[in-house]
Amino acid sequence: MSVEKDIARTPSPFKGMGSKLDAAIARFLYRITSAALAPYQAAVVRIGFALTFALYLLREWPHRLELYGTTNPWGFDLAQRLIASNNAFTVLLWSNHRLWFELVYHGVLVVSVLLLLGWHTRTMSILFMVGVLSLMNRSVLLGDGGDTLIHLMASYLVLTRCGQVWSLDARRRERQETPPRDGCDRVSVTLWILAGVGLALAQMTGFAKLPKGWVLILWGLWLIQALWFWAGRRRSRDTWALFDVVANLVHNAAMLVIAAQVCLLYATAGWYKVQGSRWQDGSALHFPLHLDYFSPWAGLSQVFDSRSTIVTLITYGTVVAQVAFPFTLLNRRVKNVMLAILMTEHATIAVICGLPFFSLAMIVSDMVFLPTNFLRWGGSRIAAARDRITAPLRRNKGPGDRNESRGVTV
Template identity: 70%
Template structure:
């Protein structure tokens, strides 16, 4: 039997492909588990949504009892029957007393502030989620669309390491590293003990009306925090590496879910609009511009509505942007051009239609797709703004001063 030597010497095009694929898979797994991906995007989402909810609660503070409290038309009994049917979570239905409501409402404001500043973000993110769900599920008749997004993002933030940058936690870690000492903070332990005791007391006394799922989740989060404390105290490097591995994996998965949620939101909104006759004929914008509820600046709304060509262009443009947005993520340049347009659209909705908190939620949800380089530049400029302001004031007071 003879062998064609020329054919035998030709290298296979698949030679080494397995090794290359293995190397790429290993590299991808290392990136997913070995690093906290998109820390700046997680930070801007954390800051944005906590700021949005805090400002909303502060604005509605004079009307809090009518909206979510003891004098709400959506009474305590009606809310109880609804929660019993849909299984939603809210601690406001544990008691109908005024004192309990005030504790929850003002506690939600404090949790939003703590998450905004990045102060013990693991604990604050959980309390922020509890505050958001408790208040928004208490009265389902309120909301402008942004409340649904707030529900979702508040739940996802619990699983992210959103305090890696732009937080008091990160500053504390940097100072501890600069001083070559362990990042030990007794406040973390005090918070853990306080909320563990509170959860145990409310559960054993029957005050906390928790389903088994929510009880397992809250106790599970408490136990995970206890595990972190134990590993840091005992100084097991292998276990610490394993916990970091798991935390990075959960964080990266949560960030992917947030990004997917925003894409689904735009795609669903765009395709539903296509099915509406008012969006098909280009007149959809005309109707909210003539509703008193969406006309905080009546002359501005009237001037916009008088331009039929502009109304039609905005109507069709909105549908095109929303349908196309998920596909633009495949091209970075197109995405970076379209993203500011979407943010500008939401900013205009805040002004023209009087929906500031809906627009804020959408803008900060869009921010997850901002480039890391831009966010780092923006963060450095923002951090340097106070020193620049002080320098300008000093120069005005002393024009002959020389900058050091």
């Protein structure tokens, strides 16, 4: 009996584990539903990819007709046959008229700038996705790898609340005494009505040639936003809270997918390189340095290629960095060091191999893993630099100037 009493008095190692586990699950659920996590990282994705695509469109502006327009060697009929076979989406195949192409091309450029600035990001993110898919799917033979990444990230951005910081939307909410609920202002509603009317007219007139799947996607996004406006206009806090929780869950899931996409990209690239004989013997870098397409600075390429030790070290280092990157996420300090190495590598590729937009897209993807404190610090430094530049303009603009700008003569 004494032994049984001693066993009864001995505390169980499993005592309290159920309550602790329940508390941990409750904290986790509260965290992923109460707020949109990683808002600065989402803003970096928005700004970075919008900037990358806008710069790309500006650089290719003189060649836009040959790349995506009416004089494209990949003819209109060939593009239509390809789209009919893979059900891809592009509005450029709705018409072969040059005016339609110019409207789409310059419209995408404007949308990219507006998304970069964070002006009504809900609407702009969807228009940005439509524009990116339209151009990329029109000429499938173009691209250097960065286009595929932009293609994916443009689709993921639609699911994120990427305008909470570093955007005109956030600035407008801060300045208003009683700001409307997120994305429920009059301009947003007007833009969404115009988008719905335009899509409906295009379908009714037969101008829009949409695969059935894309009809459901576009109208589904439009109806979801209509429900969001409806919930924002209602006085019921419970209804709005439910929609807000769902939006937070979708945002957090999308940010997780973005992070997983970057890890998968590096892991697959690294393991495929491991299987290549040129990467195994350390000579893979030698060959692109002798291709005119990847050698805009022939002298610089020759300097790198003249030292076999450097070529071998960079070749092996690239494979090690890409294979190891997903595992470095387990340690914050190692991860930050690896991010610096990868960003330096992509910046070097941009200069030596002449792939600026591919490298910029990769650097932006890497920035998803930067610490929030570092992003805040960088944002504050940029804001301080902006204030120093604009301070003389604000000092020179006196009260009389401000009144004259309002139509009042002093």
